[in-house]
Amino acid sequence: xxxxxxxxxxxxxxxxxxxxxxxxxxxxxxxxxxxxxxxxxxxxxxxxxxxxxxxxxxxxxxxxxxxxxxxxxxxxxxxxxxxxxxxxxxxxxxxxxxxxxxxxxxxxxxxxxxxxxxxxxxxxxxxxxxxxxxxxxxxxxxxxxxxxxxxxxxxxxxxxxxxxxxxxxxxxxxxxxxxxxxxxxxxxxxxxxxxxxxxxxxxxxxxxxxxxxxxxxxxxxxxxxxxxxxxxxxxxx
Numbered sequence: 334x335x336x337x338x339x340x341x342x343x344x345x346x347x348x349x350x351x352x353x354x355x356x357x358x359x360x361x362x363x364x365x366x367x368x369x370x371x372x373x374x375x376x377x378x379x380x381x382x383x384x385x386x387x388x389x390x391x392x393x394x395x396x397x398x399x400x401x402x403x404x405x406x407x408x409x410x411x412x413x414x415x416x417x418x419x420x421x422x423x424x425x426x427x428x429x430x431x432x433x434x435x436x437x438x439x440x441x442x443x444x445x446x447x448x449x450x451x452x453x454x455x456x457x458x459x460x461x462x463x464x465x466x467x468x469x470x471x472x473x474x475x476x477x478x479x480x481x482x483x484x485x486x487x488x489x490x491x492x493x494x495x496x497x498x499x500x501x502x503x504x505x506x507x508x509x510x511x512x513x514x515x516x517x518x519x520x521x522x523x524x525x526x527x528x529x530x531x532x533x534x535x536x537x538x539x540x541x542x543x544x545x546x547x548x549x550x551x552x553x554x555x556x557x558x559x560x561x562x563x564x565x566x567x568x569x570x
Contacts, residue, residue, distance in 0.1 A: 335362050335383040337393070339375055342450070343440045343489070345508075349374030351440045352508035353492025353556070357485030359383065359403050360513065363391055368406035368512040372399050408514045410557045413464050413530050415546040420459070421466040421526045427457035428467070429503055442493035449474060452486070454527055456494035458501060464530040465497045469545075471521050481518040487545060488513045491556035494529030495541030499560050506539065506560040513556035517547075524548040537562040 337358050345351035356369035362383055367390075375381070375393070382394045390404040416424070430437070430444050437445040441452045449472045456465035469490060477483040491513050500506050519525050525547055532540035538561055545554035 336380050337362065337383060338380050339377050341377045344377060345439050345441070345492075346374065346436050347438060349376060351489050351492060352511055353513065353558075354440065354485055354489035355401065356403075356492075356511040356513060357488025359391065359393060359401065360488065361485055363403060363405075366406055366408055366512065366514045367391070367403040368510055369401055369403045370510045371401050371508060373401075375400050406512050408512050408555060408557060410532075410542050410555060412544040412552050412555055413462070413528055413542070415526050415528065415544070415550045415552075416459060416462060416464075416466050418468060418524055418526055418548065421468045421528075424457040424459045424466040425455045425468060428455035429457070429497060429501065430455060433503060435503070435505070439493065441489050442497075448472065452490055454490055454493060456497045456527065456529055458497075464528045465494055466526060466528045467494060469525045469527050471519060471523065471525065473521055476521050477518065481520055484515045484518060487515050487518065487554045488556070490527055490545055491543040491554055492558070494527050495543045495556070495558045496529075496560060498529035498541045498543070499531050499534070499539040504562060506562050508558060509538075509561045510559040511556060512558075513554065515554045517551070517553045519545070519547050519553050525553075526550075532557065537564070
């Protein structure tokens with residue numbers, strides 16, 4: 334039986350994990366590309382067990398309560414071309430979270446997280462390209478011991494830009510499923526670009542694509558996410 338514990342630093346909403354980070358940890362344990370479905374907000378500083386399911390797949394549990402499930406998956410998604418790094422810098426100036434932010438302490442996109450603590454990925458709109466984009470320079474705390482960013486942090490980086498791609502009006506949405514794939518781990522202090530775009534919508538369900546590029550414009554990570562608008566009156570964290 335495998336276990337994982339999410340440190341408080343890696344929160345999304347207060348009291349629970351950033352979804353992309355959680356999915357990245359599960360994918361690392363599975364050692365393959367998986368679609369991770371979030372059933373409950375993953376708790377922080379709490380040991381979770383990861384059980385292998387008959388017929389393939391994994392279930393993440395907090396005692397007897399299921400938190401998430403994962404199944405082997407193929408990520409079928411055409412990546413949007415990367416904008417120039419300086420174009421991403423300019424787009425980030427228009428980041429909606431600077432005006433108002435639901436979760437300002439989010440590890441990935443929170444405006445209250447300082448450099449070296451949060452990822453500070455502030456994806457702003459590029460309407461002429463049909464995407465949002467942000468620059469990202471990974472700091473030394475993300476090092477996997479070889480000068481490169483650990484895969485779960487790349488997965489985290491691919492999370493929040495998807496929200497801003499499907500919710501430009503800042504409507505409330507929750508991450509329901511995340512499928513990410515890391516082609517190549519980027520280097521610490523490398524000038525990277527992260528983009529997100531709207532894939533499609535069906536009622537309260539919205540799909541986003543995200544991609545991470547290195548300083549040479551090479552695609553290094555790709556993800557597809559399902560975001561769901563809560564029903565009216567439904568409790569959200």
